Amino acid sequence: MAAAGPEIERLISLLAKLPGMGPRSARRAALALLKRKDQLMSPLAAALAEAAERVRPCRICGALDTGEICAVCSDPSRDGTLLCVVEEVGAMWAMERGGSFRGRYHVLGGLLSALDGVGPSNLRLGSLVERVAEGAIREVVLALPATVDGQTTAHYVAERLGPTGIMVTSLARGVPVGGELDWLDDGTIAQALRARRPA
Amino acid sequence: MLSARAHGETGAIVELLTARHGRHAGHLPGGGSRKMKPFLQPGAQVMVSYHARTAEHLGSLRLEPVGEGPAALFDDPLALAGLSAAAAVAAGALPEREPHPGAYLAFEALVAAFAHDAVWPAIFVRFEAGLLDELGFGLDLSRCAATGATDDLVYVSPKTGRAVSREAGAPYAARMLALPPFLLGGQAGLREGDVAAGFDLTGHFLDQFVFGPLNRPLPPARVWLLDKLGQARRL
Numbered sequence: 001m002a003a004a005g006p007e008i009e010r011l012i013s014l015l016a017k018l019p020g021m022g023p024r025s026a027r028r029a030a031l032a033l034l035k036r037k038d039q040l041m042s043p044l045a046a047a048l049a050e051a052a053e054r055v056r057p058c059r060i061c062g063a064l065d066t067g068e069i070c071a072v073c074s075d076p077s078r079d080g081t082l083l084c085v086v087e088e089v090g091a092m093w094a095m096e097r098g099g100s101f102r103g104r105y106h107v108l109g110g111l112l113s114a115l116d117g118v119g120p121s122n123l124r125l126g127s128l129v130e131r132v133a134e135g136a137i138r139e140v141v142l143a144l145p146a147t148v149d150g151q152t153t154a155h156y157v158a159e160r161l162g163p164t165g166i167m168v169t170s171l172a173r174g175v176p177v178g179g180e181l182d183w184l185d186d187g188t189i190a191q192a193l194r195a196r197r198p199a
Numbered sequence: 200m201l202s203a204r205a206h207g208e209t210g211a212i213v214e215l216l217t218a219r220h221g222r223h224a225g226h227l228p229g230g231g232s233r234k235m236k237p238f239l240q241p242g243a244q245v246m247v248s249y250h251a252r253t254a255e256h257l258g259s260l261r262l263e264p265v266g267e268g269p270a271a272l273f274d275d276p277l278a279l280a281g282l283s284a285a286a287a288v289a290a291g292a293l294p295e296r297e298p299h300p301g302a303y304l305a306f307e308a309l310v311a312a313f314a315h316d317a318v319w320p321a322i323f324v325r326f327e328a329g330l331l332d333e334l335g336f337g338l339d340l341s342r343c344a345a346t347g348a349t350d351d352l353v354y355v356s357p358k359t360g361r362a363v364s365r366e367a368g369a370p371y372a373a374r375m376l377a378l379p380p381f382l383l384g385g386q387a388g389l390r391e392g393d394v395a396a397g398f399d400l401t402g403h404f405l406d407q408f409v410f411g412p413l414n415r416p417l418p419p420a421r422v423w424l425l426d427k428l429g430q431a432r433r434l
Contacts, residue, residue, distance in 0.1 A: 019208055020208065113283075114280070114283040114284065114287065114418075114419055114420030114423045114424075115202055115241065115283055115286065115287050115290075115418075115420055117419055119419075146237070146270065146273065147236075147237075147240055148240045148241055148242070148269050148272075148279055148282060148283060149283075151273040151274075151276075151279055152276065152279045152280065152283065155276035155279065156276075159276070173270075173273070185237055185238065185264055185268075186264065186265075186266055186267045186268070187237060187264075187266075187267045187268050187269075187270030187271070188237070188270070190267045190270065190271060191270055191273070
């Protein structure tokens with residue numbers, strides 16, 4: 001039996017669909033929102049409506065932003081000769097969090113997966129080749145997952161970009177910062193060993 | 200490991216090829232975690248414990264990775280395509296929860312062979328021939344189906360899967376499938392076109408006897424692999 005009215009139940013069921021939320025945490029979140037209507041609920045509703053209306057994929061890189069061209073693509077201080085290829089917007093945000101990459105991005109929108117039937121036509125590969133063919137890019141960095149699908153995609157992208165003669169690199173694989181060897185899986189240790197360099 | 204897909208926010212449904220229980224699926228709590236994700240790749244070798252309340256319901260898995268797994272192949276695009284294809288063929292061909300120890304050993308040998316660039320495409324063909332055998336549709340390459348001869352076997356009948364000698368098969372050569380010598384024994388070397396003939400042969404019978412009756416095409420991953428091998432002139 002529902003303890004609240006249909007509007008509240010609907011709010012709870014929608015909140016429960018969010019990542020990290022279940023029915024109980026959605027109920028708590030709904031209660032918190034209802035208790036702080038003016039400070040939290042109304043601004044949140046306005047922000048959601050605004051984001052739903054204005055956020056769209058960038059015409060150039062496929063990232064999400066409010067303009068037709070995203071903030072990264074339109075930032076003149078960015079290095080336009082470096083292009084980082086990522087699987088999804090989340091990976092781009094992870095790269096941006098570190099602040100160590102100052103080039104631009106290209107979001108593929110997924111990975112090739114022969115098992116799941118995802119082919120090249122399902123990804124934003126054509127626009128990547130077009131961007132590279134324009135001639136301003138000096139290096140393409142493949143920041144794709146170290147998985148079978150991720151590396152299959154990386155090889156495919158490198159192959160597609162081969163005729164352009166551009167330098168294609170990929171992120172290193174190995175021991176993470178703060179990683180203790182005792183806790184690493186065998187694959188990571190083997191990869192790190194293969195990629196060792198003079199100390 | 201044959202495949203893994205996310206289930207809910209933190210779990211995964213994992214499909215395994217096991218030595219004693221055949222192809223088997225299970226729920227892996229925490230399968231979406233950063234700690235577990237690296238092991239949930241096709242071709243990864245794992246030790247598993249499985250718990251279920253009843254035989255019918257999908258039980259819970261606990262995994263312990265063994266060895267380096269598919270990470271060793273990350274720099275080899277052809278081997279990665281081979282790994283995906285092998286997992287897709289095994290997952291599509293083998294019935295669930297039916298022990299096929301031969302298929303398990305063949306898959307294990309194939310995964311190990313991916314590190315040996317020159318030979319694995321032929322081993323892949325042998326793996327598929329072995330799968331057909333495990334499923335009861337094995338090729339009979341011991342003697343000619345028409346004459347009983349054991350020499351000069353160069354064809355396979357597309358209907359029966361039995362070898363046919365050059366002489367007996369000559370009148371029907373256009374309709375026969377070519378039998379590459381490497382399928383007759385380990386001593387035969389590889390000639391140009393042998394691997395392609397092997398894939399045609401196993402592909403024909405996999406389609407006719409295994410995937411066709413299930414109303415499924417041959418796995419796209421296998422088609423992709425043949426494209427890649429063709430482009431690399433490895434067929």
